[in-house]
Amino acid sequence: MNTVTNSALAARDLRHVWHPCTQMKDHERLPPIAVRRAQGVWIEDFDGRRYLDAISSWWVNLFGHAHPGINAAVSAQLQQFEHVMLAGFTHEPAIALAEELARIAPPGLTRCFYADNGSSAIEVALKMSFHFWQNRGRRRKRRFVTLSNSYHGETLGALAVGNVELYKHTYAPLLMDVLTVPSPDCYERESGESWADCSRRRFALMEAALERHADDVAAVIVEPLVQCAGGMRMYDPIYLSLLRSACNRFGVHLIADEVAVGFGRTGTMFACEQAGISPDFLCLSKGLTGGYLPLSAVLTGDDVYGAFYDEYQAQRAFLHSHSYTGNALACAAARATLGIFAGAPVLEDNRRLAAHLAERLAPLAAHPHVAEVRQTGLIAAVEFVRDRSTREPWPWQERRGLIVHRHALERGVLLRPLGNVVYFMPPYVITPAEIDLMVQVAAEGIERACA
Numbered sequence: 001m002n003t004v005t006n007s008a009l010a011a012r013d014l015r016h017v018w019h020p021c022t023q024m025k026d027h028e029r030l031p032p033i034a035v036r037r038a039q040g041v042w043i044e045d046f047d048g049r050r051y052l053d054a055i056s057s058w059w060v061n062l063f064g065h066a067h068p069g070i071n072a073a074v075s076a077q078l079q080q081f082e083h084v085m086l087a088g089f090t091h092e093p094a095i096a097l098a099e100e101l102a103r104i105a106p107p108g109l110t111r112c113f114y115a116d117n118g119s120s121a122i123e124v125a126l127k128m129s130f131h132f133w134q135n136r137g138r139r140r141k142r143r144f145v146t147l148s149n150s151y152h153g154e155t156l157g158a159l160a161v162g163n164v165e166l167y168k169h170t171y172a173p174l175l176m177d178v179l180t181v182p183s184p185d186c187y188e189r190e191s192g193e194s195w196a197d198c199s200r201r202r203f204a205l206m207e208a209a210l211e212r213h214a215d216d217v218a219a220v221i222v223e224p225l226v227q228c229a230g231g232m233r234m235y236d237p238i239y240l241s242l243l244r245s246a247c248n249r250f251g252v253h254l255i256a257d258e259v260a261v262g263f264g265r266t267g268t269m270f271a272c273e274q275a276g277i278s279p280d281f282l283c284l285s286k287g288l289t290g291g292y293l294p295l296s297a298v299l300t301g302d303d304v305y306g307a308f309y310d311e312y313q314a315q316r317a318f319l320h321s322h323s324y325t326g327n328a329l330a331c332a333a334a335r336a337t338l339g340i341f342a343g344a345p346v347l348e349d350n351r352r353l354a355a356h357l358a359e360r361l362a363p364l365a366a367h368p369h370v371a372e373v374r375q376t377g378l379i380a381a382v383e384f385v386r387d388r389s390t391r392e393p394w395p396w397q398e399r400r401g402l403i404v405h406r407h408a409l410e411r412g413v414l415l416r417p418l419g420n421v422v423y424f425m426p427p428y429v430i431t432p433a434e435i436d437l438m439v440q441v442a443a444e445g446i447e448r449a450c451a
């Protein structure tokens, strides 16, 4: 009998597959793990080992792997058809999903433009905002304002409005010029300062930038409440309320990138809800299909839509497309995912899980090498440092996060720290006992990494 093993698959893999966000030489020492199957929060490999997916497979999986309801919805769609181009044609999955998104999104976001991943959603929003102002005769409005430490994806436009040096630095000569404003990151708050006060203080810098540059600025782009790829840095909703009113005052669009934080992650369906605001563009992806298939959506309002609506000869149309726009299988997965929210008290359950996670993480806050434990909904992070009193970080070259990663794999948990930030972003179907395991293993890993 032919038994497939991890190492056999890893050897084949390394002959041809180039992995994302990876220095391939690292695989000489830590080969990729071959997945045989996955169910709920557990991933199983070919050597019979299991891993708790504590990071939802890069933040996409909401309700666990191989979810029966989503499986059934994708299968049912597969019996009808798999994909038909969305220009000139339409189909129920795309229509019903747009209806549902418009229903649950913050008020006024009535129009849904599909793309196929988070980065392309960002490209769509940037192009639409710029193009809106062109169509309205405001030709100078062509710059974007972004926050320091923000992340919006890897394509050149998305990379340009992002600010994580690790990903951006090499490509800087290729990127459009943007205005970068210090983020409201509450890790940087002064002693005794509340999150709200810190966010409010930082907002003054945003307001000054907008006041100065409004005539040249098309939009401000932010990740509401949590800068995820930037190390799960968090801020207070007050920043978003202040930003919304300033954007109104200065005539600048607000793009909310909820690619990572949308769909219940932060405690509300969308993070913007916590500030009671509607952005001009809402970018959604990752959890949209429950982690099944690549799909993204950019929601906007009738005002933006109207600026493009004209006779063809007026040359105002938004002529952007991707081959797989509105893919029917992906839309079916997304509808099934949203159906789970409609049929169960997901947000309430998440609040209980978040409270349990907070309780389990609390003791880590006193660890001699932990500078901060922070949490927003079902995103939690532990920032470990060399010196707690000065917050001096471990040198990045030492790659101590990798020690945590490797320790966790040995113990059957998938953690993938961002530098020296160990974070948790589990599927919503995780149990309290599994949370205990995840936190226990992370604490052991931090202990080892700081030894």
Ligand SMILES: *Cc1c(COP(=O)(O)O)cnc(C)c1O
Pocket (backbone or CB within 6 Å): 117, 118, 119, 120, 122, 151, 152, 153, 154, 223, 228, 229, 257, 258, 259, 260, 261, 285, 286
């Ligand atoms: C992951 C991410 C993106 C990019 O999405 P991809 O599907 O990886 O292209 C954009 N914005 C945020 C906030 C993200 O976390």
